[in-house]
Amino acid sequence: MADTATTASAAAASAASTSTDAPPFQLGKPRFQQTSFYGRFRHFLDIIDPRTLFVTERRLREAVQLLEDYKHGTLRPGVTNEQLWSAQKIKQAILHPDTNEKIFMPFRMSGYIPFGTPIVVGLLLPNQTLASTVFWQWLNQSHNACVNYANRNATKPSPASKFIQGYLGAVISAVSIAVGLNVLVQKANKFTPATRLLVQRFVPFPAVASANICNVVLMRYGELEEGIDVLDGDGNLVGSSKIAARHALLETALTRVVLPMPILVLPPIVMSMLEKTALLQARPRLLLPVQSLVCLAAFGLALPLAISLFPQMSEIETSQLEPEIAQATSSRTVVYNKGL
DSSP states (O other): OHHHHHHHHHHHHHHTTTOOSSOOOOTTSOSSOSSSHHHHHHHHHHHTOGGGGGOOHHHHHHHHHHHHHHHTTOOOTTOOHHHHHHHHHHHHHHBOTTTOOBOOGGGSGGGHHHHHHHHHHHHTOSSOOHHHHHHHHHHHHHHHHHHHHHTSOOSSOOOHHHHHHHHHHHHHHHHHHHHHHHHHHHHOTTSOHHHHHHHHHTTHHHHHHHHHHHHHHHHHHHHHHHOEEEEOTTSOEEEEEHHHHHHHHHHHHHHHHHTHHHHHHHHHHHHHHHTTSHHHHHOGGGHHHHHHHHHHHHHHHHHHHHHTSSOSEEEEEGGGSOHHHHHTOSOSEEEEEOOO
16 A cells, blocks of 8 residues: 555656646645745745635646646646646635635635735725724724634534634724824824824724734733644644743734734835825826825735744744643744744
């Protein structure tokens, strides 16, 4: 049986070895090295590629079948590494890795920018009323919650109450901070109308960043009590570490603070300069389309940069962990999954 599996793998590797413009294909593995920031950046560019939103049902079936053929060593002659990487990219973009069910298009990672940009534009609209502030903050957190749930780890089902708790905490914190800061800005008599308008445009960032941290803590506080799995270099389970859990949550929280920074800080700065140009002063109707393009560009740049900050599997020295972890392995370092 082992000989058959070895033969099948060798045949698949041989069939795909004709491609020289792509690295050797590895089923279920990232195409780019995850040890460098650039490799992670290229990897996440593939994950958020919006072109996969337009893949047809037929193309999806062909991609899945191609990967199945590779797995069983029955690839047809002439299949290249590039074709195999492309097939894996399509499958991972559309199907949930645990359930193999299609993820609803607006909640796929590849749909995060196209479907999230209108919300960002709404968050940054000038002269927000109380109702519009509450609406856009609620819509943003609702979209984030749906994306998180659609891309959740389904191997260990979590109770729906945990997602609801995280969602409500994020909505309440985002709305409270946004409304509170807007009220403070309105009551600041020292601000000129122009300064007040500029400051109001930056209100969404602290609101969204605080809500993101609140969501991470509420959704994953159980990890701080129970710890998370740490693995040695061979992928063997060493134990469960609360210290590693703190590192994982800190890295995830930092990522979620960095992510909205360029999205919600750069567009107000850019727009405050563009609004002074003769073109936009003469054609104020262009303000919204221009702001939409600026937000789209900032979103497209910020998302892959933020999620590339830390490797998905982070490394930590055993000397920094609990004594029982250090005693359970001879490895100097162990790795853990930081989550998203």
